[in-house]
Amino acid sequence: MPLSEDVNLEKLAAITHGFVGADLEYLCKEAAMKCLRRLLPEINLADEKIPVETLEKLVVNDEDYRFALREVTPAGMREVYIEKPDIKWDQIGGLENVKLELQEAVEWPMKYPIFYSNLDIEHHVEYCFMDQVEPARHFWQKQWQQKAKLISYQ
Numbered sequence: 001m002p003l004s005e006d007v008n009l010e011k012l013a014a015i016t017h018g019f020v021g022a023d024l025e026y027l028c029k030e031a032a033m034k035c036l037r038r039l040l041p042e043i044n045l046a047d048e049k050i051p052v053e054t055l056e057k058l059v060v061n062d063e064d065y066r067f068a069l070r071e072v073t074p075a076g077m078r079e080v081y082i083e084k085p086d087i088k089w090d091q092i093g094g095l096e097n098v099k100l101e102l103q104e105a106v107e108w109p110m111k112y113p114i115f116y117s118n119l120d121i122e123h124h125v126e127y128c129f130m131d132q133v134e135p136a137r138h139f140w141q142k143q144w145q146q147k148a149k150l151i152s153y154q
Helices: 009-015 021-042 052-056 060-072 095-109 113-118 134-147
Strands: none
Touching: 052 134, 095 113
């Protein structure tokens, strides 16, 4: 099926970043099906052949793709779930210096962005939580995410 001139392929490519080939195939099929559903009332199914004039109207437009994008979930996101942490700082005993360091490095720049932008500090922080005891690492990570209003991808 031909594409309408209102379909911006560069924008569509940017929106579908992370899609695999099968996802793109499914997206195009869904857009084509949306186009067919839109024209179905004009097609007389009792006729042996569909008139050429009706077939020429089968053009996939931008709205068809927008509809299809709501229906298609990229393969990479199907197994991702979002977890909202529920741990508070006062539930973590000891290690006050580590808590303060995490707050200064992660929480405060997000909580007070104007202050940090006025200081003209370029702030890039990456923390990897490593610990001998898995529950302790998980506990720290959940607290840090909650205070910084972050989400975790599992």
